[in-house]
Amino acid sequence: MKYTLLSLLLVATCFMARAQEYSSSFNALRLPVSSHVAALGGQHISLIEDHPAVGWNNPALSANASDLSLGLNFMTYFSGSSWMGAHFVKALGERHTLSVGAQYMHYGSMDETDALGNTIGKFNAKDILIGGGYSYLLSDRWSGGANLKFYFSNLADYSSIAFALDLGLNYFDEENDFSLSAALQNLGTQVKSYDDGLRTHLPLTLSLGFSKGMAHLPIRFHVTLADITRWKSSYFVYPDKDEANNGRNKSISLGTRMLNHLVVGIDVLPTDYLYLSLGYNFRRAYELKAAGSSHWAGISAGGGVQIKRFQLGISYAQYHQAGNSLQFNVGYTL
Numbered sequence: 071m072k073y074t075l076l077s078l079l080l081v082a083t084c085f086m087a088r089a090q091e092y093s094s095s096f097n098a099l100r101l102p103v104s105s106h107v108a109a110l111g112g113q114h115i116s117l118i119e120d121h122p123a124v125g126w127n128n129p130a131l132s133a134n135a136s137d138l139s140l141g142l143n144f145m146t147y148f149s150g151s152s153w154m155g156a157h158f159v160k161a162l163g164e165r166h167t168l169s170v171g172a173q174y175m176h177y178g179s180m181d182e183t184d185a186l187g188n189t190i191g192k193f194n195a196k197d198i199l200i201g202g203g204y205s206y207l208l209s210d211r212w213s214g215g216a217n218l219k220f221y222f223s224n225l226a227d228y229s230s231i232a233f234a235l236d237l238g239l240n241y242f243d244e245e246n247d248f249s250l251s252a253a254l255q256n257l258g259t260q261v262k263s264y265d266d267g268l269r270t271h272l273p274l275t276l277s278l279g280f281s282k283g284m285a286h287l288p289i290r291f292h293v294t295l296a297d298i299t300r301w302k303s304s305y306f307v308y309p310d311k312d313e314a315n316n317g318r319n320k321s322i323s324l325g326t327r328m329l330n331h332l333v334v335g336i337d338v339l340p341t342d343y344l345y346l347s348l349g350y351n352f353r354r355a356y357e358l359k360a361a362g363s364s365h366w367a368g369i370s371a372g373g374g375v376q377i378k379r380f381q382l383g384i385s386y387a388q389y390h391q392a393g394n395s396l397q398f399n400v401g402y403t404l
Contacts, residue, residue: 096234096270098153098197100113101153109348110333110336111292112389115252118131120136123155127253129205129214130251133213139404140401141399141400148393152176153173165207166205167207168204175199180195195225198224199221201220202217212239212241214237218235219256220232229262234256247285256275260272306327330352332353347373370387372384379402380402383400
């Protein structure tokens, strides 16, 4: 089964090379549902953690979650909007794990205007995301998994529906605290568009990442390369804004291209029940700086603690120029 999952990832990679670049109407699919992942930069796929939301970004990781674990998350996205959800994991024997999750994004109330810019009323916008996952422990160190997600988006009188598939593979050497992962996210299609006949792609992405703990220091490093199949000039954001091309440059160096894919993070682990995290997402920093924010926008931070069966986590990050985001997680093992 390990080779079957790897083959699926390779086939999907060939498909992705022909897909549309980064832009999408379903960017809520990119948001992390774990405060720990958010604190490390938001896109890590190799974090081994006993939390029910751990498999949302990489379904293979659900194999590491405890049986009958429940998690709730809440995030202030930007002014007037919020992102919340719940996740549950059930183990079936020693090798099989099922997971379910639901996320709700509310963008708040916005002004509705006519063609002349006159305010004629108010409208609301929201996204609903429901998913189910399966992970399988292939061996003592290898696990694989898949998620199927249903996405419903509503904007005033318009709505859209999409389905997405995630595939993931993970190698975990517990003795040496080393985790290596590959994950394909949001392989799917829009089945109902906001405007009939006008469809958009899902934010399809393939990522590779690893996590490594130090043998004699309470530190763990996380490195992820995201969107590794996207190398067209239209994808890249230049760190120094150019008004003529809106922050994009067709002749940027290979080093800057690589940084557009790089997400790094570090965990400081004073005890087995406490973590403090710091992360940096280069592409997010470049995008927000091109929009007028500080380069420090790529920084994220957070921490968490486990108290018996309870898990508590909090993180800080910035996903939008309109404001900063705080995310809270609560987990409980029944």
